[in-house]
Every structure is written in structure tokens, then in C-alpha cells.
Amino acid sequence: MEKKITVGVLGATGMVGQRYIYLLKNHPWFEVTYVAASPRSAGKTYEQAVESRWLIGSDIPEGVKDLIVQDANDVSAAKGKCQFVFSALEMEKDAIKSLEASYAAADIPVVSNASAHRWTDDVPMLIPEINAEHLDIIAKQKEHNGWNKGFIAVKPNCSIQSYMTPVFALQQAGYPVKRMIVTTLQATSGAGYPGVPSFDMIDNIVPYIGGEEEKTEKEGLKILGKVNGDKIENASGPLVSAHCNRVPVVDGHTACVSLEFDLPKEKKPSLEKIEEIWQNFKALPQKISLPSAPVQPIIIRHEINRPQPRRDRENDKGMAVTIGRLRECHVFDIRFVALSHNTKRGAALGGILNAELIKAQGFFDNL
Amino acid sequence: MEKKITVGVLGATGMVGQRYIYLLKNHPWFEVTYVAASPRSAGKTYEQAVESRWLIGSDIPEGVKDLIVQDANDVSAAKGKCQFVFSALEMEKDAIKSLEASYAAADIPVVSNASAHRWTDDVPMLIPEINAEHLDIIAKQKEHNGWNKGFIAVKPNCSIQSYMTPVFALQQAGYPVKRMIVTTLQATSGAGYPGVPSFDMIDNIVPYIGGEEEKTEKEGLKILGKVNGDKIENASGPLVSAHCNRVPVVDGHTACVSLEFDLPKEKKPSLEKIEEIWQNFKALPQKISLPSAPVQPIIIRHEINRPQPRRDRENDKGMAVTIGRLRECHVFDIRFVALSHNTKRGAALGGILNAELIKAQGFFDNL
Amino acid sequence: MEKKITVGVLGATGMVGQRYIYLLKNHPWFEVTYVAASPRSAGKTYEQAVESRWLIGSDIPEGVKDLIVQDANDVSAAKGKCQFVFSALEMEKDAIKSLEASYAAADIPVVSNASAHRWTDDVPMLIPEINAEHLDIIAKQKEHNGWNKGFIAVKPNCSIQSYMTPVFALQQAGYPVKRMIVTTLQATSGAGYPGVPSFDMIDNIVPYIGGEEEKTEKEGLKILGKVNGDKIENASGPLVSAHCNRVPVVDGHTACVSLEFDLPKEKKPSLEKIEEIWQNFKALPQKISLPSAPVQPIIIRHEINRPQPRRDRENDKGMAVTIGRLRECHVFDIRFVALSHNTKRGAALGGILNAELIKAQGFFDNL
């Protein structure tokens, strides 16, 4: 058996950090050997640091329980303790930005869940099924920053994961999308812990999530963009208008999508054609069988009342997008409901898949 | 004090029927003197018939508790016992259609909450703030059916009540609406009792409500239509595409609306103008001070995270529409969130307001 | 019309403080003229200070909206601005203790919702239906502290309000209670705002509330105690064992009670007798018609599945206790379910009732 790559988790005591710890248990390629968090957790064992705030049913994995939590701000402490890090930092944005850069500068690649570097134009924002080739920018990123082995790769916001892959699949099949109106019904785990007060989520919904609509509208453009010389150039479309709502669901973001193709009427795909495209969609992660990749990235359910968060979020390890209710739209061309697991595909497990892709593409060699 | 008009409630033991009973307590114009339901309730007192299924916190109103429930199918039993009826019948659609007609034929006007007659083209479907003049069709309706004093008036579905009045207000002010994409987050009380199983509404949403999207898309066209000769002629727009979702909320339907005006760019209203129109909107029910009319039909909240069902549904007796988050739409022209109370404005109290309008316009004279 | 007594609210921006502001709107005796909170709110208008954290559906009352929030620590600022204060302070316990004493020392009586002084033995802990005569201790309290017009009165924890009055009614009728096992199902509003994370309250309950079981077990003993010379002497029973649980309910604490009388078998009351005692129970607040007193302090419901929080919490302005399921206990003597509104009877409106009692008994004269 090959030796596993050692990995650190930054922000290890928060909700996303805990999910990394939990999901990396028994990972075939990676092994958590380092955990870092805020100074007030530093010096405690991981178990002491999270105590009654361990949010996952199962116990803390044996190998991590007794690791001593380090101060995430102390980059030097990580040197030699882990080969790369997952960043689930919860700090002010600029602080994350420079701290992640410091790890990269110290030869420790950063696979980040944070939004800080999403718009840094030489940092790839990955959905491995869509834009694996954006990893090509890493050479430039290293060059720009004078980094040797370190680099930064990020993932997009959880709110777009349910419909970006389906949209990409359509575009790739020759059906460009012009514009979309998207209303999301988002789970409370997306806000971390303590996150949304229960007072707001019992017999209630909240039709607003700070910053979420902007992310939902813009991040897709970079993901669908192209590496061009020194940077990733955004795609010009599709145009998106988003309404983001918080609903009383633990995990699983649902999106109601109305979509218009950028095609003359006679060239628009039929519903059957669309379904066929989605059913058959496979991409690099499937072809090279990345450990956390879903076997089938897009699952279609035909029951009239699906997908539903509690019933469909765990499909294929929580990594598949589940789609239902594909039908014509009276205003645009088509309508559908898409669902993805926001703390698995949309956060920690999505980050792990990114790392698997990075590893498989050789970017972790020579660490 | 003038003598009150006596009224019957058909389907009195169901959720909407109970709300009629409750909301008519101490009504200044109407007094419940007759209750009818399915044959299996007939012969019991109202209290016995509903027993542990009385769904409202307060007690059954004193005057109704001891009324003997009649078989709703027996129209003759109602003769002389009430001057008009509210229909909250829960039966197969065709059965409701003919039963409501039988009451009308028996000189007992029917103010209905049911969908059966919504598309009968000489039956007015009323939102009193919008189309009070549709009552003009009643003379024709009586003539067509050979009815003397009886007639039928209906109300539209609860899912459209939150945005129809705002849309009408804009159109009336000279800003016609071309098309809208609407996603609703609807309360479970809309499905009656027992209605939606709790198994579907804990840690879950259901992205489908049978028949609701069709109603949402089409009913507005009749409401915005015009009486033309023998019938009500539908308006030609706006075009609506609806996504209807059930969410774990007791009362209060929320709609996320993206809307495009049917105007050249330079003639489109500013957000300030729109807000001014909504703030100042008053209609006939306000002018003639109908007892159940909201003082201000459209309330605007400026907090970034409102309206919310639990906090805003009871505004102005549960009869006002509350709007928030008015902002530009990147795809259409504007976006906003609208909320209305589905069992008050959207059901029983909306029906009562209809009856008040009908009474005020003289259609109950000579009963 | 008599001039109203001016009142200040300390901790006015928190959840309980907001409830005071809201519930005192149009109060016949009291008028809010002063609001104080933490230093960071000081200097803002009340509306600015609470902004999007106004937790109640209705708007902020007109008269309060524009009051400038003062620093609650600055007792001198309150002098001349209000005749007494409601304390809804949310600070560290010792800080509240000394701050409330400072207000009293400054001739400003304090009617407190906080737990800080509950065990100060010359401070009355009031449930007006039970121990109005504990106000007699106030003279001693003033004497002990060298206070002139100021004094402190407190209310007990919300978790005991549902069953203390019923227990008292039984004891007063000659049926002393020996011991009780009580399991509470408590609403999340009891934890304030943001309070309990929604992550803990969706598809979940939490079988622990910090400090709650101790309060539940001990506070009743002081309430049932007697003024004896310089202090209030605790009653020796009943003995209580409490299990306190947090459940996904907005408002309304439910208690499942098993109770044993301290009587030989033949002297124990029948279920009918108990029901009669509860039905007929009235106390001083009812006799002197305090504005916030429930007409009937104990309401009994006979439906097999009541009381329920959402249906019964608002009974009689949220001030009545609702009891159901009175039946024999196989282990003790009787079992029942009791419900009270934790933020009305159990917090702000309970505090207002205390102030009404204090005023009616003349303790606010000469302020």
C-alpha cells in the first residue's frame, strides 16, 4: 500500500472543518496529521477543543482525537507536519486571503473552502466535472507569486452546485444557455454553527442570505471561463438572477430553475434530449475514478414530487446532483428542480474531490 | 343596530370551514345560523362533529357550538335558515360545481372558496381590490341559469394573492407587466387537515403541489380580465411561469417574483416609483371601509430579511400583502418577495371580504 | 384620565426587552419613557439600535421608536426620566445583581425578569396569584439596604409557571403535595435571541438546558414560603425532580407532571375534586382585576390531545395556565400536562403583572 499524503485542516473546529475530519476518516489517499484553528483552541487536543460542539453523530475519528490543535496563524508550525492543507478558515476575508497565501508561500498547497480567493484571477475555482483544465493556471499562479511548491485552489459557493453541472452538461452538448432565473431554498447548515437561530427557522423561512445572491450570480461565469495566458477569463454567460432563501432543512440546497437557451427555436433541445444528456453525463472525475467522485454526477428522478432534501441529498455519497420536475417553462424554455448536498458536495467533500483531482493530475508530486 | 344577515357555512367542519366559523364571530354584518357538512357529520351538534379536530386555539364560538350540522347535499334544509352561504366544500370538483349551482337555484347566493366554478365564464373570481366591477356579470349569470335571487361568486387560489394586488397596482398606474417567473414557498395549512404529513415537512421541503402551478399561472388572467357582454374575458397577460413548493410553515405563502414590464426601457418605472405606487395603493374596499378590508393593502418592509411568514402574515388582520426586497433583476426588470396569509386573505377572510363587497354593492338586498 | 406612571426598560434591545416594549404599548397604567441597553447601543434611537433584530411582527410602538437608548450602566441617566424600571438585563449575574441594587438605591424600583436576585432573601419572587403577600418584605428590604423609595422585586423562571399555580391551588384547598417528577418540553424563545441554533432544533430535541433543572426544582420552595421577620423563609416542599428539554417550538413551555400528595390514601382528592379546585381558582389579581391578570388563571381542556403549545399558549392574553390529560398516575397519585406561555406569563407580561400588583398595593405611591 502506497503511503498516504499527509494533510492539515485549517479551521478544524468549525462546522466545515469537522466535516473534513469526519469525511477524511479512512480516505484512501489522504491522512489528517495536522489540525489548526483559532488561538483560543491552540494547545488543546482536538477532542478538548471541540468538546460538546462536535456536531456529527459519529465519534471523532481515533487518529485525530488526540492531535494537538495548532494556531492556524502560525504557518511555520505546519511545516513538515502535513504536505498540504484544507482551508475551512472562518475569519475576516482579507485575513484568510493573506493567510492562505502564506501557507502557499511556505510550500504548503491550500485547497480551500473559503471564498477569499475565489476572484483572484490566477486561482482556479473548481468543480472537477466542469473545469478540471483550470488547474493549468497553477503554473502561472506560482510564477506570479514566486511560490515554489505551494499554490491555492478553491471551490465555489454551495448555492450553485445543484445546477452548474447540469447547465454545463447542456452547454457542452451544444446547447448554450442564455439566461436563468434561480430561486434557492437553502439548508441552515450552510450558515455554519451556531448559524441561523432556531427562532428564525421554526414556522418560518427567511428570504435573504447575506452575499449569497451575488455569489450565485457571478461564480458560474468564472467556472465556465477559460484559462487565457496569465489568468482565468470569465465566460460571458449565462446571465443569472438569483433569489436565495433560508428554509428549515438541515442539509441539502434545492434550486428552482427557469432557463432560456441561446438558440433559435428550432435548435432548442427537447425535454427528452435534455434528459438523455444529463443521464449520460460523465466527466474526468468519473473517467479516472476519483475516490469521492459520484459514479453518476446527475441523477434524474421521475416521481412528481422529487427531489426532496431529506430523501435525495445523500445520493451517491452526497456528491451527485439530483434533478426532477423537468418540464417546459411558459416564460423561458425549461424548468426543473435541482438538489445537492451543501455540506458534502457543496463544502467538505467537494473540497476533498478537488484535492483528489489535484493529486491525480500530479500537482501534489514532489511535496 | 341593523339586523345581521344570516349565513350558512358549507363544509363547516373542515379546516377552511372552521376558519369561517371562527372569523365570523362578532362580524358586524353577518351571523352564522347554519352549518352543513358531509352526511357522516349530519345530525350532530357542531361541537360533537368537530370534537378533537377543532384546529383553532380559541374555543368554538358560543352561537355555533350547538347548531345541528346538516347534510350539505340537502339544499332544501338550508332554505329559510340562512340568507346566503359560504362554500368551503371539500368534495370532488364536479360535485361541488353542481351543488353550488343547486344552492344558487334555491335562491341562496354562494360565496365560494372552492375552485370548482373559477373557470365558469359568468362567475366572478374576485379580489375586491382589483376587480370589484366583475360583479356586473351576476345579472347575466342569473339570466343564463334562470336563477332568481341566487348566484355564485368565487375567490382565486391562495398562491397568487401575495403578488396579484402589487401587479395590478403597477398596471393600473400605467406600467403593464409582460411576464413573471414566480417561485412560491407555501405553508402547509394550504393543504387543509390532515393535509401534508409531518414526515414530509421535518427537515424537508416538497417541490410540488398538485394543480397549484396551473392555477397560479392562469387565474390572474381572469382576475385582470373585463366583463364583456355575457362573460368575463381574460386578460392576455402577464405571462407567468410558476414553481410551487411546500415548506414547513403553518400559515403564510411567500413568493419570490422576477418581473418584466411591457414597456420600452425609458418608460420603465424606477424602484422608487414602484414603491410609491404600492405605498399609496387604495381601492374600493378601502374607500368604502369594508369591515375586513386592510387599511393599507400593500405594506412595504425595508429590513433586508423581510417579509417572513411568522412575523408578517398577521399584518392588518392577515389581509395585507407584505412586500420586501424590491430590487433590480439582472434578467428581467425587478425582483421582490411578497407574502400573504393563505388561510386569512387567501381563504376564509378573503371569502368574507368578498361577501362584504357583494353586500355593500347591493347584491344581497331582497334576500 | 389619571397620569400614567413612567417606566424604563433595562436591556431594552434583547428579546425580553423587546417584549416589554411591545406589551406595554397602550398599557392603562404604565408608559415607556426610557430605554437602556449595553454601551454599544447607547446614543442610537431605539429603532436604530434594534434594526433588523426587532423580533416581533408588529412595528416598534410609535412612542418608543425614537427614544434615545441610554447606557444601562449609567443609573444617573435614568433619574427623572422614569419612575420605575423593568429589568431584562442580559449580563453576567453578579453585574446584574449590583446594577439592579444601584437603581434601587437611586430611588428607582426594579421589577426584574433576571435571575440575579431570586435568592436574595429579602427580595420577593412573585407569582401574583400565589404569594402577593411576599410584598410585605419590601419594607425590610429597604431597611436592610438603606434604600428610600427604591426596591427590587423579581419573578421566577419560566419553566415552573405552568404547574406552580395548579400546585398552589391544590395545597390551598387542603391537599398538600409531597413530591413531583416533572419533565418539561420548553420552547426555544426561552433562550433569547439568537439563542438555540436551528441546527439543534430541526429534526431534533436537546435533553438539557443549562441551569434550568436546578431553578425548576428550587424556586417553587421560595414562592410557597412565608415572610418571617427579616426574610422570606422557604417552604419545605414539595420535592421536585426535573428533566428539562428543549424542543422545536417557538413559544410555550409544556410540563408533564406526576404528583404525589402528602396525605393518607383516604384523604386524597378525587380527579373531579381536583378539576373543581382548578376551575374555580381565583386569587388577588383576579379579585382586584389587574389589567394583565387572566380572568381565569387555570383553564382545563378536555380534548384528549391538549394542551398543545401552538393552540393553547395564547389563552387569556398568554397569561393563563392550560391543563389537560388529568388522570391517575400508576406510580404517584395524579398525572397531568400543563402549559404556559414562556415569553408572556413566563417573562415580560408576568413582569408587567408583578408591577401592576406592586402598584395596586401602593408600593409605587410617592415615587
Next chain:
Amino acid sequence: MEKKITVGVLGATGMVGQRYIYLLKNHPWFEVTYVAASPRSAGKTYEQAVESRWLIGSDIPEGVKDLIVQDANDVSAAKGKCQFVFSALEMEKDAIKSLEASYAAADIPVVSNASAHRWTDDVPMLIPEINAEHLDIIAKQKEHNGWNKGFIAVKPNCSIQSYMTPVFALQQAGYPVKRMIVTTLQATSGAGYPGVPSFDMIDNIVPYIGGEEEKTEKEGLKILGKVNGDKIENASGPLVSAHCNRVPVVDGHTACVSLEFDLPKEKKPSLEKIEEIWQNFKALPQKISLPSAPVQPIIIRHEINRPQPRRDRENDKGMAVTIGRLRECHVFDIRFVALSHNTKRGAALGGILNAELIKAQGFFDNL
């Protein structure tokens, strides 16, 4: 590989029936070859019969999807199609009683989830960790009824599963329990589907579950009883008083227990001793490693706020009892909170464990 035993599921389309189908997928010993339900499902494939009412996230297992559903009333149809049946029948109690007997008479043993035969005194009501030896009564049962290979075994109600094993462990260790007051907070899945209306479970709890308190109080006595000649003789204690509540939780019943030992004070176990007993408790299912048996039947959590349904119900395949908050009781001796998964341990998987025990003890030989 040994040939699997073929098994039928009666009531296969209901919630518990679906769970059997789902949980038996890939079972090492049993294979579903027969499904039966009400006459209106008969003749359809299983997939057609359940359609949009398939309540479990994963798909219907391949091998079952296309089985033709039979009429459960037609015992002869099952002959030769399956060697024994799981009964998850949802019918009137007497009908279940005689139908289960008919299957037994037809040489088809019945492992039942229904309550119909729980009080038939020659039918064992099994919790395999407690009373495996009650299987000895089967010989008598066959003799009494003149059955050849068929017999009936049942499981107790889901409400008692969380605390019966802990109580038994204490008694077995020499600490007999005299009496207990138990308050349960039960998940809605216990009521099947559609079960509890969402209207009752949003911002609400219901302090009543029909028949549940009686079952909770009495079933333990039979389980703790002894086979004596022709029948199972009940134990004389412990005496239980139960308060059963429905709470908005999908799966997982929680019990708050206060318990008194039947021992002089000096012989009562310490909290440490109790914890040691529970930690070390193993029984026959563990010793013979039944496939569905939890490795550790009683798990103790030391976090102050555990067990919680969502976090602890899945412990050890949903088959372990999780206990927390063990502490002294001011009224009795000890208090604790116990949790078990009501649709796994408490229903389908509990039934499967019973069948595994029955098989392991040889009662399925020669079928």
C-alpha cells in the same frame, strides 16, 4: 455460500413494510421473495404499488421492485413462495390476529411488528438481548394451536426500547427496579405514513399518543417475565407511569426516566457502578454475533446535552440504545435520558434481529 432463507413481507407497501424491504437488501441470511399488501395493491409490481409513496431516499432494491404484490389476506398465495414472513400489517387488530394465525397454520412462521399478538400468552414478545429464552414457549404455542411448522413471534412497542435493555441490565446485575416515571418524546415516523399531520408538528408538540402509554407501562412486564409451563408469566415489576408525547423529530424516540430501586439504601448502586454495568452489558445476540445485533447494546455519552435524536439514533446501525445525563434523582434514585431508533431497533430492524435469533436458535430449520 449457503442458500438464503426466503422471506415474505406482509404490509409491504406501508412505512414499516418499506423499511423491511430496504433493510433486508443484501441481508446475509434472508432474501425477500414475496410481498403482500391490501387488495388494492395486489396485482401491481411492488414499484407500481408504492410509486410516489416510497418513503426512503435510496431506490427500491432491484430484486423487489418487480415482484408482483399479492393480497395479504390470501395465505395460500404465499405457500412455496417464502419460508417465513415479516408481518407489518396495518389493519384492524382482530383481523391481524387471525390473519397472522392463518399464516402460522399454513406452516409459515410469522415474525411480527404488529401489536395484535403481544398479549397472547404463548407468543413470545422478544428483545433478543433480554428474553431470548422466551422462544421456549414456541413448542407449546404450536401444540396449543395444532400448528406444525408455523408459529408467531412478536416484538414490543417502539416506545420502550430505549430504556428496557438498560433496566434489564441493572436487574440482571442484582439491582431490581421498583418503579419508574418515564416521559417519552417520540418521533413522528412511529405513526407511519401519512401519520401525524404537519399542521400538528410545526411549532408544536402533541402530549398524547393513542394507546402508547398503556403499551409502555405493560409490555415490559411480559418481556421481563418467565416461561412457566404453558405460557409466559409476567414479571411483577417494575411499576411504570408513562407520559407519551409526539415531537417534531423524524426518527428516534427519547425517554426521560426517573427510577427507584427496590433495595435498601445501602445496597443501591452508585452512578459509577451503573455506568459500568451498562458499558459492559452484552447478551446472546452479541455473543453469537447476530448480523443485525449492535456490537455494544448500550452506548453511554458523557456530553452534557446528549443523547439527541438526530445525532445518536444511527449509532451501531440504529440498533444501540444511547444513554446520557445519568445523574441522581431528588425524588427517586437515578435519572437518565435514553434514546433508540424507533424504525430501526424499534420496528423493522428489531424484527429482523428477532428473525436472526429465531434462525440461530434453530426454529427455522426444516421449513
